Amino acid sequence: MSPDSRHLLEVDQLSTTFATPHGLLPAVSEVSFTLQEDETIGIVGESGSGKTVLARTIMGLQPMTNIQVEGSVLINGFQVVGASDPEKRKHWGTDVAMVFQDPMTSLNPVMRIGKQIDETLRVRLGMSRQSAKARAIELLTLVGIPSSTERYDAFPGELSGGMRQRVVIATALACSPKLLLADEPTTGLDVTIQAQILNLLGELQQRLHMSVVLITHDLGVVATRTSRLIVMYAGRVVEIGETRDIFAHHRMPYTRALLDSSPRISNPSHTRLLAIPGRPPNLLNLPNGCSFAPRCSFATDQCHNERPPLTPSSEPGHSFACWNPLPISTRSEMS
Amino acid sequence: MIKYVARRVALLIGISFVISIGSFYLIHLLPGDPAVFILGTNDSPANRAILFKQLGLDRSIVTQYLIWIGHVLHGNLGISFISHNSVVSTIKAALPIDLEMIFLSQIVAFASAVPLAMRSARKPDGWLDRVLGAGSFTLLSVPPFIIIVLLVLFVSIKLGVANTGPASFVPLSQNFLVNLESLVLPSFTLSVGSFVVYYRVLRSDLIATLQEEFITMARSKGISARRIMWRHAFRPSSVALLGTAGVNIGGLLASGFVVQYLLAIPGLGYTLISAIDTSDYLLVQGIVLVVSVGVVFINFVFDFIINIVDPRISRE
C-alpha cells in the first residue's frame, strides 16, 4: 500500500435499506472501505450478509422504488449515490462493470452471444457494425472461447456454464472498465471450471490493469486471490484487513467460526467441525447490540445491548467489530 | 429446427384429418335419415338421387367418408339443396369479410396493448398500471355480444352515427370508406377482447422478464431503458403473447359470428347462423370444416413464429 497510489473506489458509510411490507430491512449498514488501482479485495459472507446488495449498491443498479441509499460511493471520482440513471449509464461499462453469479440467467437467452457483446461496443463506443463484430470476436478469444468466430452466432443455451461465464466476462470487459465487481462468479460451476475462471480473472486483471472486488461465500476462493478481505455479517463489516492477517490473526469470533466450520481437504477424515449454533439473524428484526451475539460463545451483556464499532487491531489496516475480541496471536486450529 | 417444423407439419395434417372426420360425421348426428334433413323441402326423387350420388349415402360409412373427402380435396364441398349455390362459392364470398374484421381488430389491439403493457410494466403499481389493471379486468367480464349491443344502442341509435347500425354493411369492393365505417363497431368490439388479453399477458411477462438477471446485466452495460425494453425484454416476453394471439383467433371468429348476426354483415358467422336457421346442413358442414382447419393452420403459423422468436423452444 504505497501512499501515493490513488483510490479508485471509495465507499463511505454506505447503507442500503429496503422498505418491505413487513418493515424496514437494513440489507447493508454503514459500510466503508477503499480500493486502490490494480488491487483485488474480497468480500465474504453467508447468505443474507448483504454482500450482493452491497455490490449492486456500489454499481448503482438498485431500482429506484422502495429503497433508501445513504452514504457515498466514489468510483474514479464519480458519485454513484444519488446519480440519475442517464448519468450512471455514462460510467457503467467504462468505469465499472459487473460479472454476475449465475451465467445461466445473466445472458439474454434469445440473443446471440456476439450481439450481446457488440451491442455494448456500438451503443457505448459508437463503433461500426463491422469493427464491433471484429472486436467482439477478439474479446471472445481473449476470454478463452475456442473457435470464437463460430461461437459469435451461438445462443447462450448452446454453451456450457463455464463458457457462458466467459461470455459474461467478455461482455463486462467490452469497454475496458477500471473496476470489475465479480459477484460469486464461480458459484455453481464445477471445481475444475471454477479454477479456470478464477485464473482467467486473475490474468485479465493483470493484463488490463483493473481493480477487482471479488464477492463470495467461499473462503477458499478469496484466500489466495485477494490482497485484502472484508468479512460481512448481517449487513455490516465485522472485520477488514489484509487477507493474510484475517486468516492468521482474526479477532472477530464470527471470522473464527466461519473458518472453523468449513471442512478442509487437509484435515484427516471424520474431523469434527466446530459448528456455529443457530443461523444468521432475520434482518427485519435485528438485535440491539452485536448481530452475532446470539450465536457467539463469548457474548456478554454489553454485546447484547451495544453495537461494537470497528476497532483497529495491531496490524495496519486491520479492524474488527467486537467487544470481546480474540487475543492477538491466536491462530485457529486450521494450521 | 427442420425436425421441429416437420413434426409440426405432421401434427397439422393429423389434426386436419381428425377435423375432417368430425365435420363429416356431423350429418350423422341428425336424428333419422340425413337425406330428409339435407334436402329439406326440396325432397324429390330426382334430388334424392343426386344427393345419394354426391354423398354415397347408401354405402358403408367408411366409403361415404372416402367419397366425401375425395370431393373436399378437389375443392368441392357440395351444392346446397336449399339455396342451390355451391357451398365453396358461398364461403368464398363470405370469408374476406371475416378476414378484414379480424385484421382491423388485431391492428388496433396490438397497437394499443404493446405500448400500454410496456408503460405499465415499467412502473408496476403506478397509477397507469392500476387504472389499466382494473379497467382490463372489468372488460374481461363483458362478453362481446353485450359490447356490440351497447355500442349499437349508444353510437348508432342514441348518437345517430351513420353507417354503423344493423344492415348498413357495404362490401369493400363497392365503397372503401363506407365499408370501413360499417366495420368500425364490429372491429372495435373484437379488438376490445383481444386488447384485454394481450395487455394482461404481455404486462405480466414483461414484469417477470424485467426482474431477470440478464436485464440487470444489460443495464450494467450502460444501455438506455428504451433499448432494454425493446431489444432485451420484449422478445423473450412475447412468447406467451404470440401463443395467446394464436389461440385467440378462434375466439375472434366466434365473437365475429355474434357481431355479424346482430348487424347482418354477411360474413361466415351470419352465413352460418342463417344456414342453421334454414337447415342448410351441407353449408353448415362446409363452414365448420373450413373455419376449423383455418384456425388450426393459424395456430400452426403462430407456433412457427414463436419458434423464431425464442430459439429455446425447438431446442427443448
Add this chain to the structure above:
Amino acid sequence: MTSHVPLLSVRDLTVVFGSGSHAVSAVAGISFDIFPGETLGLVGESGCGKSTTGKALMKIVAPTSGSIELDGIDVTRQKGRALRNARSRMQMIFQDPISSLNPRRRIKDIVAEPLDCWKSVVGVERDDLVADLLNKVGIDPAIYGNRYARQFSGGQCQRISIARSLAMRPKLLICDEMVSALDVSVQAQILNLLQDLKEEYGLTLLFIAHDLAVVKNVSDRVAVMYLGKICEIGPADNLYHSPAHPYTKALLGAALEADPDSPVHGEVLQGEPPSPLDPPSGCRFRTRCPYATELCANEEPQPREIAPGHQVACHFPLVP
C-alpha cells in the same frame, strides 16, 4: 469397524436415458461395495452420473442393466410391494431441503409418513416415536411439531428430512448433495448431526457430493466418478494424499483451500468434459488427460488394485 460382507454390492450398473441416437449412458457400468457401518463418499463434477447412481440404487430411475444386492438380496428386478419393502431398508436425503418437504403438511405428519405407509407403529407409540425422532435432530416437537414445512429454513428442513428418513430404521442412507444448498455454518451443524446419528443408529452411508472437502470430512472410503465411470476408489486419507488417477489429481489440484499459504494452482485441467452423448473411445478422460497415449484411445482401462482397497482405472496410474 467394518465387516467383510458388504451391505450393498453393486455390479456393472448402467443407466441409459433415451434411446437411439439420443441414448445417454449416465452411468456406464460401475461396480462397488459398501460395508456395514462405513461411509462411502462419491465425488465428481456435474453430469458425471453420481446422483443418477444414487437414484438408481433407490430405483427412482430404473437401472438398465447390472445388479444391486442389499444384504445379499438382489433388488434390481423387484417390483410392487417387494420393492417398497426394500426401499424401507434404504433411505435417501435430497439436495434441495425446501422441495423435499410437502409445504402443505405439518412436520410431525411428514416425519410420520413412512410409519403411516407401513402401519408398523400406530397410536400413541407412533406419536412418541415421531417426537423422539424430532428431538434427535434438534427440533422440539412440542413447539414445532404442528408447524407447516414451509415455515422452516433450509437447515431445519434438512433436519426434518433426516428425521423422516430414520423413521423406518433403515440400514443404508443415501445422501445426495444434502449440504450443498446450505451456508457453511449451517452445513457444519448438519454434518455433525449426521455423524452423531450414524453412530447412534448404526447407519451405513453413501455420501454423494461435489465438494471434495465435505466428502473427505465424512467418508471412510471415496469413489471418484467421471462421465459415468468410477475412475478411482480407495480409503479417503490414502486417495486424497496420493491420488493415482490423473483426474483425481486434477480435481484435488483445482480445489480451493481456505488458507492463504496453499499453493495457487498454476496448471489447471483444460477444456470441459465431453458430451455424454458421444463419449471418447477407450479411457473417457483421455481427451483432457496430460498423460494420454494411443493405448488410452484404443483400450478402456479396467480397475486394478494398486494398494490394499485402492483401485484405479488407468493405464498409467500416478505413483506417489
Add this chain to the structure above:
Amino acid sequence: MTDLLAVEPLEAKTPLGPLFWACVAWLSLNVLAAILANLLPLQDPLFQNYSALNAGPSLHHLLGTDDLGRDIFSRIVFGSRISILVGIGAMFIGFGIGAPLGMLTAYRRGKFDHIVTTMMYVLLAFPAIIAVIAVLSFWTPRSILKIIIVIGAASIPLVYRVVRAASLSVATRDFVTAAKVQGASSLRILLREILPNITPIMVSFLLIGIASVVTLEGALAFLGLSVNPPTPSWGNMINESRTVLAQNPWLVLFPSLALCLFLLSLNFIGDRLRTYFDVSEVKL
C-alpha cells in the same frame, strides 16, 4: 440448540379484502335466488301483461317489462337458472374427467402420458366454440342437457392441460420422490402429496371456467342456439331485446348488467384466490 431454532412467521398474507367478500355475497345471492326462484314472491316470468308493454322500471315491475309485457326482474332471476346450471354442469363434466386424467398422467409420465397428452393437444387445437356450435346445430332437438354435455366435453382438454401442468410442477419435486422412497403407494401420493398442492389452482380455475362457460352459453343463446324461447335465459333476453333496442333500452341493459356482474364476481374471486394462494409459479 433448540432454543435458537427461530421459526419464521408465516408470510403475512394480504387479506382477501372487502371487494372479495362483496363478490362472494353477490354470487351467493344469485345462486340462492336461482334455486329458490319458485318460492320467491316473483311474478310469473311468462305472464304477459298487455297493459304494460315496454314499460320502464316501476313499483309494480321493478325493472320494467319487455315488449310482451313480461316482468324483466322475474325473467332475470329465472334466466340465471340456465346460466348457473350450464356453468356448473359443464365444469362438473370437464373436471370430472379432465382433472383425474391430468393428475394421473403428470404423475405416471411415460408412454401413457405421451399418448393422452398428444390426443388432448389435438382436441385443443380444434376451436372449441365452433365445435360446440356445429354439434349443437346438428344434434337436434336442443335441450339443456345436450348443451351441458357438449360444452362439458369441449372443456375437458382445457381442464386436463391446466391440471396436468399444475400436477407436473408438484410431481417433479423431491417430496414426491421422497414419499415414493418411503414406500407410499401411488394412490396415497396422488391424494396426499399432489392433490393438496394443486387444489388452490383447481378452485381458481374452476371459477374462471364457470365464467367462461356462462359467457359461451350466453353467446349461444344470443345466436338462438341455446334453450328455446319463451324459457328465459340471460343470453336470449339480450337477443330478444335487439329488435326493440331503440324503444326500450332497459330490456338490454338489465340482463347485460346481471350477466356482467355475475361474471365479474366469478373472475374476481378466482383471480384473488390465485394470488392469495400464490400459485403464480404454475402458468395457466
